[in-house]
Amino acid sequence: MTVSIRSFAKINLGLRIGARRHDGFHDLLTVYQTIGLHDVIRLSAGRGRGVEIRCEDPRVPRDNSNTCFRVVEMAMQTLHAKGLITIEIEKRLPVQGGLGGASSNAAAALLGLEQLLKKSLPAAERLRIAADVGSDLPLFLVGGTVLGVGRGEQVYPLEDLPAMACVVVTPELGVSTPKAFAEWDRSGGTGAGELTLPAPSDRMNELGRGLSAWLGTSSSGAPFRRGRREIPLLELVRAGIKNDFEQVVFPEYPELSEVKNALVRAGAEYASLSGSGSALYGLFASKEAARAGVAKLQKQGWSARATVTLTRREYWKKFLVSSF
Numbered sequence: 001m002t003v004s005i006r007s008f009a010k011i012n013l014g015l016r017i018g019a020r021r022h023d024g025f026h027d028l029l030t031v032y033q034t035i036g037l038h039d040v041i042r043l044s045a046g047r048g049r050g051v052e053i054r055c056e057d058p059r060v061p062r063d064n065s066n067t068c069f070r071v072v073e074m075a076m077q078t079l080h081a082k083g084l085i086t087i088e089i090e091k092r093l094p095v096q097g098g099l100g101g102a103s104s105n106a107a108a109a110l111l112g113l114e115q116l117l118k119k120s121l122p123a124a125e126r127l128r129i130a131a132d133v134g135s136d137l138p139l140f141l142v143g144g145t146v147l148g149v150g151r152g153e154q155v156y157p158l159e160d161l162p163a164m165a166c167v168v169v170t171p172e173l174g175v176s177t178p179k180a181f182a183e184w185d186r187s188g189g190t191g192a193g194e195l196t197l198p199a200p201s202d203r204m205n206e207l208g209r210g211l212s213a214w215l216g217t218s219s220s221g222a223p224f225r226r227g228r229r230e231i232p233l234l235e236l237v238r239a240g241i242k243n244d245f246e247q248v249v250f251p252e253y254p255e256l257s258e259v260k261n262a263l264v265r266a267g268a269e270y271a272s273l274s275g276s277g278s279a280l281y282g283l284f285a286s287k288e289a290a291r292a293g294v295a296k297l298q299k300q301g302w303s304a305r306a307t308v309t310l311t312r313r314e315y316w317k318k319f320l321v322s323s324f
Contacts, residue, residue, distance in 0.1 A: 001045065002042055002043065003042070003044075003112045003115045003116045003320075004040055004041070004042045004320075004321035005040070005041045005043075005111060005115075005319055006038040006039075006041075006108070006318055006320075006321055007038050007039040007040065007041050007093075007101070007104040007105045007107070007108035007140075008034050008036065008037070008038045008140070008143070008319070009034070009038060009093050009099035009100060009101065009168075010032045010033060010034050010035065010099060010100040010104070010136070010139060010140070010274075011032075011035055011099065011168075011272075011274040011279075011281045011309075012030050012032060012033075012098075012243060012272070012273075012274050013030070013031040013032075013033050013145075013241060014030060014241025014242060014243060014272075015028065015029075015030040015242075015243045015244055015245060016028065016029040016030070016244055017181075017184055017245070020185060021151070025151040026181060027149075028135075028149065028150070028151055028152045029148070030147075030148045031145060031147055031158070031241070032100075032145070032146040032147075032148050032155070033144075033145050033146075033309050034139075034140070034143050034144060034146075034310045035166055035168070035281075035307050035308065035309050035310060036308050036310055037092065037093060037168060037305060037307045038092065039090055039091055039092050039093050039101060039104065039105055039108075040089075040090040041068070041087065041088070041089055041105055041108040041112055042087070042090070042112075043072075043085060043086065043087055043109060043112040043115075044085075044086045044088075045084065045085055045116055045117070046083065046084045046086065047083070047084060048083065049083070050073075050084055050085075051064075051068075051073050051076075051084075051085050051087065052084060052085070052086045052087065053066050053068060053069055053087050054086065054087065055088070055090075055091060056090075056091070057089075059095045060089055060091060060095065067102045067103060067106035067134055068087050068089065068105050068106050068109040069087070070106070070133050071106040071107075071109055071129060071130065071133045071137070072085050072087065072109050072110065072113055074129045074132070075110055075114075075129060076113070078125060078129065079117065079119050079121065081117055081119065089105055094170045094174070094278070095174060096175055097170055097274075097277070097278055098175065098273065098274040098276050098277045098278060098279045099168070099170075099274055099275070099279050100136050100139070102134070103134045103135075103136045103139075104140045106133055106134060106137050107130060107137055107138075107140030107141055108140070110129065110130065110141075111141075126141060127141060130153075134153075135152040135153045136148065136152045136153070136275075137153070138153050138154075139155050142155050142157050142312070143310065143312045143315030144157060144158070144160050144311050144312030144313075145157075145159075145160065145161050145309075145311075146158060157312065160311040160312050160313060163309050163314070164283055164284070164308065164309045165283070165284040165285070165286055165287045165289065165306065165308055166281055166283055166284065166290065166306070166307050166308060166309055167263065167266070167281065167282045167284060167290050167293050167294055167297070167304055167305070167306050167307075168274075168279055168281045168304070168305050168307060169262075169279065169281070169282075169297060169302050169303060169304045170278070170279050170303050171255060171259060171278045173253060174278055175249055175253065175276050175277040175278045176276075177275065177276040180248055180249055180276040183248040183252065184245070184247075184248050187247075187248055243272050243273045243274075243275075245273055245277065246260075246273050249276060249277050249278075250273075256273065256277055256278060256280060259280045260272070260273070262297060262300060262302060263280060263293070266282070266293035266294075266296040267284060267285075267289050267293045267296075268283060268293065269282075269283050269284060270282065270283045287306070287308070290306040291306050293306075
């Protein structure tokens with residue numbers, strides 16, 4: 001039997017970096033949003049023991065440093081299951097792209113394992129395993145629009161928003177998230193051309209106030225319902241959200257700043273780095289505008305793809321490819 005799972009990407013609608021914690025991580029505040037771009041994860045069980053990773057992309061590790069390997073190994077122990085689990089990863093998302101590819105792969109492998117073995121983990125145990133393996137892995141066990149706090153692993157589902165057209169640009173370079181955090185710490189959280197910056201707690205409070213206002217405000221009196229003045233996602237990004245990583249990543253990789261500007265010139269209502277990059281995204285008013293934007297960007301030599309944001313309902317509706 002083989003189970004195939006779509007492993008969807010995410011973007012970050014704003015990301016604030018807080019203080020460095022005692023465990024070496026940083027406090028974060030972000031809104032995750034799943035989108036339609038995806039890898040495909042295929043799982044099968046056979047005789048033997050352990051986990052085997054297969055992937056044609058040489059950048060994907062095949063040992064226990066792979067997030068899929070670790071999450072399946074932990075789940076097998078928890079489920080008291082035996083056998084050799086083979087995981088085939090069909091990569092369509094960039095490696096080190098800021099789209100959550102490795103974490104999404106692991107979440108898909110975890111969900112696929114349950115389908116394969118016809119055994120289910122308790123929801124709390126599933127989230128515990130996910131958080132132990134990666135900070136942004138739990139968001140893929142929720143899907144849709146998700147508030148992330150702590151080091152990003154504490155996730156809270158927000159009410160579904162209408163789907164919105166999105167264009168993702170994936171430059172060939174990769175950005176290391178640990179190095180980006182290290183540069184943030186080294187620079188004291190100041191970007192090129194900025195002499196001062198409010199304290200981390202002040203900046204996180206600022207984003208928190210913007211999110212609270214967005215969550216609680218609509219002309220109809222009910223968040224995310226009909227009657228809002230404009231597209232809810234655009235209301236969110238106009239609440240003053242920013243991605244702090246841009247301050248340290250753009251000076252190191254000027255090409256990425258160029259991509260952000262190119263997205264805006266191509267018609268994006270809002271453009272931002274996703275995570276620590278290197279992928280950037282733009283939100284567009286319509287699918288037609290997104291397709292026109294892709295054509296402009298590709299003409300300039302950028303690798304651009306049109307997609308849509310996924311509501312939680314659509315996320316779970318589409319994740320299972322096949323089981324046979």
